[in-house]
Amino acid sequence: MSAIPKLTALVAAAALLTACGGTTKDDAKSEATASKGNTTADPNAPLKAGLKIAFLPKQINNPYFTIANKGGADAVTAFKGQSKETGPSDASASSQVSYINTLTQQKQDVIVISANDANAVVPALKNARNAGIKVVTYDSDAAPDGRDVFINQASxxxxxxxxxxxxxxxxxxxxxxxxxxxxxxxxxxxxxxxxxxxxxxxxxxxxxxxxxxxxxxxxxxxxxxxxxxxxxxxxxxxxxxxxxxxxxxxxxxxxxxxxxxxxxxxxxxxxxxxxxxxxxxxxxxxxxxWNPADLGYLAAYAGGALASGQITGKQGETFQAGKLGARTVGKDGVVVLGPPTVFNAxxxxxxxx
CATH class of the missing domain: 3.40.50.2300 (Response regulator)
Structure with missing residues (x-):
């Protein structure tokens, strides 16, 4: 963990970005405005097929995130999307910024990010959201104004x-x-x-x-x-x-x-x-x-729900997360995976x- 239970636990940190960009400045502006203005959730809306979801962990080749992102990829496959993983080899505060910028340029539909620093990634995440991209953090949160929802491991x-x-x-x-x-x-x-x-x-x-x-x-x-x-x-x-x-x-x-x-x-x-x-x-x-595979799985479904208009990140909204069942968005856009497990002999x- 990053830490991986890392099990009872909670909190923690990664993000999903949904890209809806156009090909001209005017198109990009209108899309960003439309994204911001669309504040009504439709829990009955179908999950869009073909969503592009990128996972941006604190660092690649970290066993915890390898497991979490594999769970996320399984979820993306289940709702017929496309997934990829990218990120830095170190966990420094600003190491994720260039990757966020690149994913925004690539017009990913969803990016799942576990923030190395709560504030350093926010300007880049804001740019992504202004381009019509939905942002979901998981494992380690970013400042709330930089994301739509946060998938927390546990309390x-x-x-x-x-x-x-x-x-x-x-x-x-x-x-x-x-x-x-x-x-x-x-x-x-x-x-x-x-x-x-x-x-x-x-x-x-x-x-x-x-x-x-x-x-x-x-x-x-x-x-x-x-x-x-x-x-x-x-x-x-x-x-x-x-x-x-x-x-x-x-x-x-x-x-x-x-x-x-x-x-x-x-x-x-x-x-x-x-x-x-x-x-x-x-x-x-x-x-x-907790089970990191389930954490990534839930983050992917949350990103899909955001990109499909099922939720907007407001408290009380609900969405279906595949095998994990119905989930509710809590205060400050937080969705909790569940209690951790104690392991022993x-x-x-x-x-x-």
């Missing part, structure tokens, strides 16, 4: 607070802990961390101390190195929360080969397939995540993603 509060609860159970509610996040500007991680800090204020966690929030930038080697640094800086560290699939896997890899294995608890958001060996060798007891072999 951000549930995700943040549950991470603390899972770790606290493992360390007896006592000891120094650290957080290994993705990038400093990642909206989903930052929201979860705010709820983690608030949860830690409760009396039952008075024996726990958050000593550091480190950032691995969703890079495997940097996350590995940051884990090593945390243990060197805090030799009495008792636990680490890593709400990112890249981070938790890198941290588990370091712990599994160190003297801290079994002594420092690790939890966070990860996929069963990447974490299975660390659960079975005792490095990790429990972690969380007892159930991890029941999942394959």
């Amino acid at each position: 951000p509060e549930d995700i943040g607070r549950s991470q603390v609860k899972v770790l606290a159970q493992q360390i007896g509610n006592k000891g120094k802990i650290a957080i290994l996040s993705a990038t400093p500007n990642a909206t989903n991680q930052n929201t979860w961390i705010d709820f983690m800090k608030d949860e830690l204020k409760k009396p039952e966690y008075s024996g726990m101390e958050l000593v550091k929030v480190a950032y691995g930038n969703d890079d495997d080697q940097k996350s590995f190195t940051e884990t090593q640094g945390l243990l060197k800086s805090y030799p009495d560290l008792k636990g680490i929360i890593s709400p990112t699939t890249v981070g938790i896997a890198a941290a588990a890899r370091y712990l599994s080969g160190s003297a801290s294995k079994g002594k420092v608890a690790l939890t966070g958001l990860g996929t069963p397939n990447q974490m299975r060996k660390f659960v079975k060798d005792g490095t990790v007891k429990e972690f969380e995540l 007892a159930n991890i072999d029941q999942f394959d993603f």
Whole structure:
């Protein structure tokens, strides 16, 4: 995750763009005006065939987004559209801007984006929307004026607070802990961390101390190195929360080969397939995540619904999301996938993603 449960969780972050551009400036202007003026949803409108949907993850070749975007592609195939994936190899704040611009020029019908930075992508997304393109964020949100709807993994509060609860159970509610996040500007991680800090204020966690929030930038080697640094800086560290699939896997890899294995608890958001060996060798007891394939699937259907006029992004609107059934747009244009799952040795072999 980016992090992948990344499961109870919620919030998080990617976007869908629907391109309806014309061939002249006047055409583009009239289309943009028509798009903005069309504020009435028709839930009975059919899903348009042939929609072009592009997925723009925080970074390509990230296992979490590979799974999420495959789920999105399956949805696009189901409603007879065309899908593609593009994006940067790094998760820096502005790395997605040029890709948004290119997709706008290509007149994609839908772009699914997980924002590396909530604000850096907004000007480019606004240009896309002005060109008649619908924008849906998923996993990690952008500022609301840059998108139509946000597909949230789970309630951000549930995700943040549950991470603390899972770790606290493992360390007896006592000891120094650290957080290994993705990038400093990642909206989903930052929201979860705010709820983690608030949860830690409760009396039952008075024996726990958050000593550091480190950032691995969703890079495997940097996350590995940051884990090593945390243990060197805090030799009495008792636990680490890593709400990112890249981070938790890198941290588990370091712990599994160190003297801290079994002594420092690790939890966070990860996929069963990447974490299975660390659960079975005792490095990790429990972690969380939602099904990223379902997240991408829901984002694709939301984009299709927007592009087809079934929804406009207003609270209370509903649409059908294939195998996931009926979904309702909530406050501020947020659609929630559902609660995360806790994985451990007892159930991890029941999942394959």
